[in-house]
Amino acid sequence: MMDKVNSTLTLARTKSDQLVETTAPVMAGIKSPSGDAVMEGSGLPPAPKSSRRTMSGSSPGRTNSSRNYNSHIRKARSAQLQKLDIDEVSSGAALSRASSASFGLSFSFTGFTMPPEDIADSKPFSDDDSPEDLEAGTRKKRIDTEPTLPIYLKKGNTDIHWVPVYLNWPTLEDFSYSDQQNPLNMANHGQFKEVTYKVVIKGVRTTEEKEILHGITGSVNPGEVLALMGPSGSGKTTLLNLLGGRLTQPGVGGSVMYNDQPFTKFLKSRIGFVTQDDVLFPHLTVRETLTYAAYLRLPKLLTKQQKEERAMDVICELGLERCQDTMIGGSFVRGVSGGERKRVSIGNEILINPSLLFLDEPTSGLDSTTALRTIQILHDIAEAGKTVLTTIHQPSSRLFHKFDKLILLGKGSLLYFGKASEAMDYFSSIGCSPLIAMNPAEFLLDLANGNVSDVSVPSELEDKVQIGHSESETTNGKPSPAIIHEYLVEAYESRVAEKEKKKLMAPVPIDEELKSKITSVKREWGATWWKQYTILFRRGLKERRHEYFSWLRIIQVLATAVILGLLWWQSDSKTEKGLQDQVNLLNTSVIEIRSVFTAIFTFPQERAMLMKERAADMYRLSAYFLARTTSDLPLDLVLPVLFLLVVYFMAGLRLDAGTFFLTVLTVFLCIVAAQKVPIFISWIRYMSFNYHTYKLLLKIQYEHHTQPPNVLKFDSGSTEVAALIAMVFGYRLLAYIFLRTMQLHS
Numbered sequence: 001m002m003d004k005v006n007s008t009l010t011l012a013r014t015k016s017d018q019l020v021e022t023t024a025p026v027m028a029g030i031k032s033p034s035g036d037a038v039m040e041g042s043g044l045p046p047a048p049k050s051s052r053r054t055m056s057g058s059s060p061g062r063t064n065s066s067r068n069y070n071s072h073i074r075k076a077r078s079a080q081l082q083k084l085d086i087d088e089v090s091s092g093a094a095l096s097r098a099s100s101a102s103f104g105l106s107f108s109f110t111g112f113t114m115p116p117e118d119i120a121d122s123k124p125f126s127d128d129d130s131p132e133d134l135e136a137g138t139r140k141k142r143i144d145t146e147p148t149l150p151i152y153l154k155k156g157n158t159d160i161h162w163v164p165v166y167l168n169w170p171t172l173e174d175f176s177y178s179d180q181q182n183p184l185n186m187a188n189h190g191q192f193k194e195v196t197y198k199v200v201i202k203g204v205r206t207t208e209e210k211e212i213l214h215g216i217t218g219s220v221n222p223g224e225v226l227a228l229m230g231p232s233g234s235g236k237t238t239l240l241n242l243l244g245g246r247l248t249q250p251g252v253g254g255s256v257m258y259n260d261q262p263f264t265k266f267l268k269s270r271i272g273f274v275t276q277d278d279v280l281f282p283h284l285t286v287r288e289t290l291t292y293a294a295y296l297r298l299p300k301l302l303t304k305q306q307k308e309e310r311a312m313d314v315i316c317e318l319g320l321e322r323c324q325d326t327m328i329g330g331s332f333v334r335g336v337s338g339g340e341r342k343r344v345s346i347g348n349e350i351l352i353n354p355s356l357l358f359l360d361e362p363t364s365g366l367d368s369t370t371a372l373r374t375i376q377i378l379h380d381i382a383e384a385g386k387t388v389l390t391t392i393h394q395p396s397s398r399l400f401h402k403f404d405k406l407i408l409l410g411k412g413s414l415l416y417f418g419k420a421s422e423a424m425d426y427f428s429s430i431g432c433s434p435l436i437a438m439n440p441a442e443f444l445l446d447l448a449n450g451n452v453s454d455v456s457v458p459s460e461l462e463d464k465v466q467i468g469h470s471e472s473e474t475t476n477g478k479p480s481p482a483i484i485h486e487y488l489v490e491a492y493e494s495r496v497a498e499k500e501k502k503k504l505m506a507p508v509p510i511d512e513e514l515k516s517k518i519t520s521v522k523r524e525w526g527a528t529w530w531k532q533y534t535i536l537f538r539r540g541l542k543e544r545r546h547e548y549f550s551w552l553r554i555i556q557v558l559a560t561a562v563i564l565g566l567l568w569w570q571s572d573s574k575t576e577k578g579l580q581d582q583v584n585l586l587n588t589s590v591i592e593i594r595s596v597f598t599a600i601f602t603f604p605q606e607r608a609m610l611m612k613e614r615a616a617d618m619y620r621l622s623a624y625f626l627a628r629t630t631s632d633l634p635l636d637l638v639l640p641v642l643f644l645l646v647v648y649f650m651a652g653l654r655l656d657a658g659t660f661f662l663t664v665l666t667v668f669l670c671i672v673a674a675q676k677v678p679i680f681i682s683w684i685r686y687m688s689f690n691y692h693t694y695k696l697l698l699k700i701q702y703e704h705h706t707q708p709p710n711v712l713k714f715d716s717g718s719t720e721v722a723a724l725i726a727m728v729f730g731y732r733l734l735a736y737i738f739l740r741t742m743q744l745h746s
């Protein structure tokens with residue numbers, strides 16, 4: 001074993017030395033995340049287990065001069081490391097490779113060695129960097145395999161780096177969640193407690209407490225992919241959310257430690273979280289999606305161009321070049337394929353070089369080949385020293401072997417935690433083995449479901465059935481699922497749990513400074529408030545112009561306007577009847593204009609996106625709110641103004657410039673007042689808004705009229721103007737307060 005470690009060390013050292021020599025002139029300023037120059041044996045975290053891949057594969061960095069990712073450039077990647085020229089070295093990608101390579105030294109420092117099975121696994125990738133397409137069924141170049149420590153995206157002092165994260169959620173004592181209101185935030189001084197999660201389900205008459213997770217213990221280290229498996233409803237997503245710091249309300253028990261530190265909000269910027277449903281804007285292209293995310297999420301010290309380059313790098317890394325200009329698509333717009341969509345979601349998260357990457361069922365809905373490639377991407381990301389956790393439903397056997405660690409859950413209890421490769425041995429040691437050749441994942445899921453049709457069961461369970469416990473027996477003479485579940489939980493508790501818990505007590509093998517880095521970093525926005533506003537404004541315009549200007553909507557508005565214009569064709573305001581008709585027309589128009597823009601959507605419909613982006617600390621809520629309001633405004637205005645133009649002139653309303661522009665201004669104000677308010681406000685708006693707008697329009701239209709219609713019983717328009725302006729600010733403020741509250745409770 002020692003020999004192996006030493007030989008790996010030597011290999012890493014030799015390659016690292018070569019690189020340092022090649023890049024020495026520009027590497028001087030490269031620092032470790034702890035701020036020190038990267039040194040051999042510096043106490044830095046483990047290098048990824050496959051430093052060999054780092055040497056043969058390479059970062060997808062691009063030269064500044066060319067955005068043309070020609071295949072020959074990519075083909076040359078594996079050889080690039082030996083040929084770094086000074087320009088490229090000064091680019092982020094080269095620095096990234098260089099810094100990664102230098103961490104080959106820390107590889108053996110913390111005792112990480114590559115298991116033999118991984119060596120076998122990894123072979124095909126190191127020597128094939130051909131730029132074929134993932135979706136098309138051939139291998140694209142590997143993702144960012146450059147390992148261990150900081151991946152610097154930028155030269156000079158604008159580096160962004162990640163910190164390796166050791167994640168523990170272990171148990172030593174029984175835990176009652178009422179002990180702690182928010183255990184994720186407590187400092188634990190090394191005392192770990194079980195992760196539990198309970199919810200209170202309130203019925204009409206009864207209130208029931210449901211325990212969803214029953215004390216889950218485990219750990220995952222940089223360089224590893226941990227898979228959470230279990231039947232539907234077993235608690236995978238809940239556990240993933242909890243570990244990702246997304247479940248912090250009362251009900252959560254135990255502690256989750258990140259490099260021996262509790263979760264803090266600063267950690268948000270180190271975590272990438274890919275949710276089960278891809279929350280993406282359907283009308284943005286792949287490149288736009290990733291570029292806007294880069295603008296908002298990458299540190300503000302990077303220039304716009306560098307951020308764009310990073311987005312392009314990710315596009316290349318994930319093999320999305322071919323569809324980079326295709327819209328994401330949604331229910332009504334055809335867009336990229338499911339696999340590409342999933343990769344865009346992953347890209348959104350890896351852009352920031354997260355220390356921890358969480359994914360909720362990244363392969364659901366994908367065919368087995370695409371699923372395998374997606375997991376391969378995760379594997380590569382982990383190899384670059386990141387910590388990856390993913391839930392997975394029914395992996396194929398090839399896919400199963402890509403996981404380093406496995407958690408098997410059944411009804412919220414832990415049935416297995418350990419190396420994925422040892423899971424079968426463990427279950428056979430407790431008397432459960434497949435009777436026929438079976439995909440290990442299928443076997444494990446069958447067990448977790450309590451289905452033992454093609455599985456041998458231990459004699460003690462068979463005895464139970466023979467003794468004749470009818471409730472523990474199924475019709476085919478096998479033990480019932482409940483009995484199997486109980487047995488598996490007990491077996492894990494008695495044979496493995498204690499051993500694992502002891503292991504978890506050992507301190508994380510990195511130095512104190514690095515440990516504290518994970519939580520001590522200040523919360524930093526990727527852009528200033530003003531920049532956030534402008535980016536969100538532009539993104540809003542781009543995304544929503546399609547919704548606003550669909551042909552269907554334009555034809556609908558124009559057709560209504562023309563019909564009204566024909567019905568009130570050149571109406572006469574000189575007679576009392578004609579005047580009354582015009583008043584009715586204005587009333588009808590107000591209702592029509594209102595329906596044009598309120599039919600589009602309200603804030604809650606964008607809630608998922610807002611939640612996702614705010615959870616990642618992408619921008620301030622105020623910047624979003626203002627950008628959203630202002631970017632919608634021109635779009636909101638176009639159709640109502642178009643409508644007004646047609647009706648106004650067809651119906652022959654008062655033809656002088658002042659009256660016309662005041663009418664447009666009134667419409668503008670009422671649109672701002674009524675724009676995208678939450679549903680609960682809209683009924684108040686409905687009552688007050690139509691009334692004041694309508695009266696103001698009448699006032700403008702007939703102010704100097706010789707025969708004011710009977711309905712005009714006001715002395716001046718000031719009341720209506722004041723009411724409308726109050727509504728503009730009032731409703732906007734209410735909408736903002738609503739958004740804030742919604743955020744707090746989500």
Ligand SMILES: Nc1ncnc2c1ncn2[C@@H]1O[C@H](COP(=O)(O)OP(=O)(O)OP(=O)(O)O)[C@@H](O)[C@H]1O
Binds near residue numbers: 199201235237
């Ligand atoms: N807030 C909640 N209130 C009530 N029940 C909840 C809540 N959150 C989770 N559950 C329940 O906890 C159980 C586990 O849910 P979870 O979504 O974690 O399962 P899962 O293993 O991810 O399932 P799937 O594979 O189907 O996505 C389910 O029975 C679910 O209904």
